[in-house]
Amino acid sequence: MFSLFVPESVRAIKEGISKKILMSDIMAGVIVGIVALPLAIAFAIASGVKPEQGIFTAVVAGFIISCFGGSRVQIGGPTGAFIIVVFDIVAQYGYEGLAVATMMAGFMLLVMGISKLGATIRFIPYPMTVGFTSGIALIIFTTQIPDFFGLTLANTPGDFIGKLSAYAQGMDSLNIQALAVGAVTLAILLFWPKVTRKVPGSVVAIIATTVLTALFGLDVATIGSRFGSVPSCLPSPSIPTVNWEMIKQLSSPAFTIAMLAAIESLLSAVVADGMIGKRHNANMELVAQGLANMVVPLFGGIPATGAIARTATNIKSGGTTPVAGMVHAVTLLLILLFFGKWAVLIPMATLSAILMMVAYHMSEWRFFVKLLKSQPADVAVMLVTFGLTVFVDLTVAIEVGVVMASLLFMNRMANLTKIKRRTDDFENDPHALACRKVPRRVEIFEINGPFFFGAANRFKDALRVVREKPKVLILRCRHILMIDATALRALEEMVEEAQREKTLLILSGVHAQPLICLEQSGLYYKIGEDNIYANIDDALNGARRFLGLEEVPRPVPFVPTVSREIEAMEGQ
Numbered sequence: 001m002f003s004l005f006v007p008e009s010v011r012a013i014k015e016g017i018s019k020k021i022l023m024s025d026i027m028a029g030v031i032v033g034i035v036a037l038p039l040a041i042a043f044a045i046a047s048g049v050k051p052e053q054g055i056f057t058a059v060v061a062g063f064i065i066s067c068f069g070g071s072r073v074q075i076g077g078p079t080g081a082f083i084i085v086v087f088d089i090v091a092q093y094g095y096e097g098l099a100v101a102t103m104m105a106g107f108m109l110l111v112m113g114i115s116k117l118g119a120t121i122r123f124i125p126y127p128m129t130v131g132f133t134s135g136i137a138l139i140i141f142t143t144q145i146p147d148f149f150g151l152t153l154a155n156t157p158g159d160f161i162g163k164l165s166a167y168a169q170g171m172d173s174l175n176i177q178a179l180a181v182g183a184v185t186l187a188i189l190l191f192w193p194k195v196t197r198k199v200p201g202s203v204v205a206i207i208a209t210t211v212l213t214a215l216f217g218l219d220v221a222t223i224g225s226r227f228g229s230v231p232s233c234l235p236s237p238s239i240p241t242v243n244w245e246m247i248k249q250l251s252s253p254a255f256t257i258a259m260l261a262a263i264e265s266l267l268s269a270v271v272a273d274g275m276i277g278k279r280h281n282a283n284m285e286l287v288a289q290g291l292a293n294m295v296v297p298l299f300g301g302i303p304a305t306g307a308i309a310r311t312a313t314n315i316k317s318g319g320t321t322p323v324a325g326m327v328h329a330v331t332l333l334l335i336l337l338f339f340g341k342w343a344v345l346i347p348m349a350t351l352s353a354i355l356m357m358v359a360y361h362m363s364e365w366r367f368f369v370k371l372l373k374s375q376p377a378d379v380a381v382m383l384v385t386f387g388l389t390v391f392v393d394l395t396v397a398i399e400v401g402v403v404m405a406s407l408l409f410m411n412r413m414a415n416l417t418k419i420k421r422r423t424d425d426f427e428n429d430p431h432a433l434a435c436r437k438v439p440r441r442v443e444i445f446e447i448n449g450p451f452f453f454g455a456a457n458r459f460k461d462a463l464r465v466v467r468e469k470p471k472v473l474i475l476r477c478r479h480i481l482m483i484d485a486t487a488l489r490a491l492e493e494m495v496e497e498a499q500r501e502k503t504l505l506i507l508s509g510v511h512a513q514p515l516i517c518l519e520q521s522g523l524y525y526k527i528g529e530d531n532i533y534a535n536i537d538d539a540l541n542g543a544r545r546f547l548g549l550e551e552v553p554r555p556v557p558f559v560p561t562v563s564r565e566i567e568a569m570e571g572q
Contacts, residue, residue, distance in 0.1 A: 004116075005284055007068045009322040021320055028319030029327025032075055035200045035313050036062070036328060037335055039358070041223070041343065042351040043078040044302060046143060047086040049095060051223050051343060052230050052336070053300050054078050059234065059333045061292040061304030066325025069288035070118075070281030071269040075310040075325050076292060080358050081260045082303045084139055084394045089253050091158070097250060099240035099297035104247065104254035109261055110290030118282025121262045125409075127374070127382035128401040129263065130367050135389025135397065137363035140355055142167075147352035148182040150175025150220060160390050178220045178349040181209050185353035200313075202354050209350040210342075223351075224344030232340040234333070237298040256395040257293070257303045265289050265306035275315045309361070377408045436536070437552070439472075442543050444536075446476035451487040451514070469501050472543040476536060478509030488521050495526050504546045507532045508539035 017025075036058050044054025058077035065076030089098045112118070139160065145167050146153055152173040156166055185205045192201035213220055223230065269280040285306070292304050314324050371382050381404055388397035433444060475494075483491075498505040505527055510518070515532075518524040524532070533539040541551045 004281070005114075005287060006281075007284060007288070007322070008070055008072045008281065009067050009326075012072060012321040012323075017321055017323065022323060024318040025321050025323040026327050028314050028317035029324040030331050031198075031200075031317045032310055032314045032319070032324065032328040033331025033335065034203055036075070036077055036307075036310055036332060038202045038206050038346075038351070038354055039307075039310070040078055040332070041346070042355045042358070043080060043083060045223075045227075045348075045351060046080075046083045046140065046355055047078070047302055048090040049086070049098075049302055050227055052340070053302055055332055055336050055340075056234060056299050057296055057301035057304050059329050059336070060299050060301055061296045062332070063326050063329035064292040064295060065265075065288050065304070065306065066322040066329065067288075068284070068291055069306075069322065069325075070284030070286075071272055071306070071311075072278060072280075072321055073272050073276060073311060073315050073319050073324065074265070074269055074280070074285065074306045074322075075314050075328055076265070076289070076304050076306055077310065078302055079264060079305055079307050080140055080355070080362050081133070081136055081264050081305070082257065083143075084136055084389075085253055085256050085260070086302055088158075088393070089250070093246070093250065095300075096240050097246060098302065100242050100246055101250040101254040101257060102297045102301075102303045103240070103294050104250060105257035105261065105303060106290045106293030106295075108254065108258035108290070109286050109293060112258070112262060113283045113286030113288075113290060116283050118266065118284075118286050121266050121282070121286075124263055124402070125378075125381060125405040127371055127378040128385050128398075128405050129267075130364055130371055131382040131385030131401060132389045132394065132397050134363050134365065134368050135386045136394065137359040138390055140362070141359035144352035144355045144359075146170070147221065147348040148179065148356065150178025150349060175220065177218045178347070181213060181218065181220055181347050182349040182353040184212070185209055185350045186357065189353065189357045197316075205354065206346055206350055209347055210345050213347050214345055218347075221348040222344060223346050223348065226348060228344075230340050230343045232337055234336070235300050238300075240297060252395050252399075256398055259398055261289050261293065261303060261305040262286060264308070268306035268308040268311050271308055272311050272315060275312065276320070377412070381405050381408065433536070436540060438540065439544055439547055439549055441471040441547070442474065442540075443470035443472070444474045444476060446479070448479040451477075451480045451483045470503055472504045472506060472546055473498060474506045474508055474536075474539050474543060476508045476539075477511065477514060478536075480514050481511055483514040483517050488517060488523060491518075492521075492523055492526075495523060504543070505531060506539050506542055508536050509534065 037055070040054035040058040041051040042054070044051050044057070047054075061078075062076045065074060069076070086098060089101055093101075112121070142160070142163060145151070146156070149171070150173075151167065151170045152175075153166055153170045157163055188205040188208060189201045192199075192204055212218070213222070265285055266282055269282070269285055273279055289305060296302070296304055310328075314328070317324075319325070368382070368386075372379055381401060384404060385397050385401035388394075388400055438444065473494075495505055497503075507527060510532055515524070518527070518532075531542065533542060537552070544551050
């Protein structure tokens with residue numbers, strides 16, 4: 001069991017890291033650290049906290065995720081997915097509330113990993129993921145409009161429509177110089193990759209616009225004018241104040257943070273697997289995400305998770321082991337120590353343009369449009385999740401999206417379960433009743449598919465079509481591989497009604513799992529062991545005996561028992 005929770009960094013050390021690989025990882029880590037700097041600052045500002053808190057997060061969480069994670073190339077830190085929920089928590093509860101919510105989310109992630117729920121997270125429906133991701137991207141993009149255009153707003157409403165209305169009313173305060181800085185930044189981000197990809201366009205844009213702003217004395221807002229000085233070191237660890245009332249209020253936002261962290265980190269790890277040809281340990285990855293989010297608030301950080309873009313940059317730069325991720329964190333720490341004081345000169349319009357580009361790439365609008373042509377149920381899940389994210393709340397969107405997707409999935413599974421009478425036999429079926437003589441006053445029903453609560457009502461409705469009460473009712477179970485408590489209750493009602501009507505109930509072809517459930521619930525004995533048969537021919541002969549008719553000769557009959565079925569399962 002303990003071998004399942006070994007970090008990839010330990011596995012890499014045991015396998016041996018050559019000098020060549022080590023140098024390649026160090027170079028990749030330095031490059032990713034430089035790429036992560038402007039993003040860490042931008043994500044922090046957009047989240048409603050100080051710019052340095054984004055760097056603290058990338059340093060602390062980035063190191064822990066790489067050190068203890070289940071992916072060899074995962075890069076952790078603040079991401080755009082958290083901006084909405086973090087901004088709302090900070091606005092309502094302050095940073096203390098955010099710190100508590102982040103630590104609660106970290107604990108949830110830790111429990112998920114230890115409970116081996118890593119694979120379960122992958123079952124989150126893709127339409128739901130596209131829905132809330134696109135919604136988050138739209139909100140990030142729109143929240144950057146004031147800084148991009150240099151608008152001066154007296155008050156910014158919290159709701160989406162209110163924000164757009166306030167932006168429209170504030171357009172008379174448009175700052176042409178800020179707009180020019182933002183436009184230059186976008187131009188660099190768009191065209192610099194055509195020049196070279198070795199130096200990140202975001203870094204070039206920050207350096208170029210910061211120098212231009214300082215040289216020409218442009219009248220634009222900067223990090224310094226908005227937030228003051230930026231510290232040049234990590235803060236001392238501090239435990240946030242926690243009380244029971246705060247825990248109750250923050251449980252729902254904390255769950256949202258945990259879900260976002262789990263989904264994004266495992267999605268990033270899966271993408272990385274495809275690029276490097278290795279498989280990550282999902283449960284160990286969740287444990288690392290949990291540890292990182294429990295520790296990072298002690299240093300004034302914000303929620304963190306695996307970052308797809310930075311992880312891809314790490315791989316393309318030559319990173320192959322967790323060393324690259326740890327070097328990325330150390331690089332950011334060194335930048336903070338030696339160059340942090342210069343961050344105050346960065347224009348806010350530059351950061352807003354960088355975030356707009358991040359939102360564009362994050363939106364996955366091509367997949368959004370493509371999914372609109374999918375099945376109506378998938379379209380509904382995506383649009384509802386998208387709408388709730390934009391117009392209501394991300395927490396509500398995730399909760400409703402999960403419930404809605406689950407209900408639609410169960411409806412699909414129920415529709416796959418076919419309940420038919422004997423006249424509905426499949427063609428070319430060697431076990432079809434068309435090849436057999438069914439005595440009069442004998443009704444036969446067959447359930448094809450999982451017999452669970454979603455199909456229980458359909459089963460009851462199918463029984464109601466029988467106008468004349470039969471003397472014998474045979475239920476063919478050869479295609480039922482699974483049965484649940486609701487279906488057992490429907491079957492129990494069927495047994496009770498059969499006893500009242502003095503109708504013999506016979507089961508045919510019962511598989512191991514349903515048979516064991518029947519025994520555990522007591523229905524096996526209510527139906528009677530003598531009324532449970534291995535095949536339809538023996539079941540028909542049982543009906544003939546009950547009706548006093550002559551049996552059709554068969555080879556040596558076999559009547560299954562629970563103990564025999566259990567022995568068969570254990571012998572497989």
